[in-house]
Amino acid sequence: MNEITLLTEADDRARRYTEPIPGRRVFPDQGALPALAAFNEPLPARGYAAEDVLRLLDDIGSPGTVASNGPRFVIGASLSAAAAAERLMLAWDQCASSFDNSPVAATLERVAAGWVLDALDLPRESAVGFGTSATACTLSCLAAARRVLLARKGRDFDNDGLAGAPEVKVMVSELVHITVKKALRLLGFGMNKILYTPVNHHGQVDLERLPPLDDMTILCLQAGEVNTGEFDPFDLLIPQAKDAGAWVHVDAAFGLWARASSHAELTKGIEAADSWTTDVHKWLNIPYDCAMAICRDSEALAAAMQRCGLFEWRERCAEEPDTRISAKDSRHTCVGHVALVRT
Numbered sequence: 001m002n003e004i005t006l007l008t009e010a011d012d013r014a015r016r017y018t019e020p021i022p023g024r025r026v027f028p029d030q031g032a033l034p035a036l037a038a039f040n041e042p043l044p045a046r047g048y049a050a051e052d053v054l055r056l057l058d059d060i061g062s063p064g065t066v067a068s069n070g071p072r073f074v075i076g077a078s079l080s081a082a083a084a085a086e087r088l089m090l091a092w093d094q095c096a097s098s099f100d101n102s103p104v105a106a107t108l109e110r111v112a113a114g115w116v117l118d119a120l121d122l123p124r125e126s127a128v129g130f131g132t133s134a135t136a137c138t139l140s141c142l143a144a145a146r147r148v149l150l151a152r153k154g155r156d157f158d159n160d161g162l163a164g165a166p167e168v169k170v171m172v173s174e175l176v177h178i179t180v181k182k183a184l185r186l187l188g189f190g191m192n193k194i195l196y197t198p199v200n201h202h203g204q205v206d207l208e209r210l211p212p213l214d215d216m217t218i219l220c221l222q223a224g225e226v227n228t229g230e231f232d233p234f235d236l237l238i239p240q241a242k243d244a245g246a247w248v249h250v251d252a253a254f255g256l257w258a259r260a261s262s263h264a265e266l267t268k269g270i271e272a273a274d275s276w277t278t279d280v281h282k283w284l285n286i287p288y289d290c291a292m293a294i295c296r297d298s299e300a301l302a303a304a305m306q307r308c309g310l311f312e313w314r315e316r317c318a319e320e321p322d323t324r325i326s327a328k329d330s331r332h333t334c335v336g337h338v339a340l341v342r343t
């Protein structure tokens, strides 16, 4: 089967899969699960024909999917425009790591980044990094935060690392999302070292019981607690944290999009934070996986996640000072690459 025929066959199967999805139960029928055993075979000595692989995937795999691309799933299906664009993206198969690797990807990310900052009314000078998950984007923002706090104390994190460095403390809500803790653990903060700040009966960080903050603290707040939907009182907490010199990060996987809705008041004051994480595969209903790391200090995020040295990075910025630029050197990082938005 030639490539075009094979792709047409795949597309036919995808359409046959998608059409009944609105009426399908979300978790696969129990009867479909034993059939998944068909995939358990030793690595074949010879590959199967491509059309046979496609048939196996569809006949056995499709009934074993969770219908996350349907309206009954917790966050709903991909929008058809996004799903259609994704089909084209597969054909493009871009390495979206730099302008030189994919001019169109760099251009689209830059434009999307600017639109997102406008829609969410966040500082227009922010860097926006597109990553695979809120977890990865939070990790990127917290890496940037730690690097900045250490630099303020004269510590060169990139070259001297953490051994013997001044301690950076992390304070999170008692109701912090588990993935923020995962990001902190991966960054080496240590679960026993995390400081928890109490919440009130709504589940919001309680201003009255907020432990003392200082200029070596990262305070993680939350927009849209996963069980209650609650938002921390950003307008009260962030000014206090900033006065103390702390870095404020907001896990807004769900909640940031309230800013673009009639419930924008829930996010009042959130724009004063230093960094924000949000998922795009949630409220915007695009296919998995996409999330964003947004950082007010664009250079902090770019420098923390870039591949090239800071010196080289500064030189590149100097070369392209005035426009919206996507950093030219590739950044193979967990946050994908960073679209720097210059206004």
Ligand SMILES: Cc1ncc(COP(=O)(O)O)c(C=O)c1O
Binding pocket: 132, 133, 134, 135, 136, 177, 179, 180, 224, 225, 226, 251, 252, 253, 254, 279, 291
């Ligand atoms: C509040 C909150 N933060 C973080 C995450 C993690 O998102 P992701 O699965 O994209 O890493 C979620 C996911 O549901 C969430 O609800």
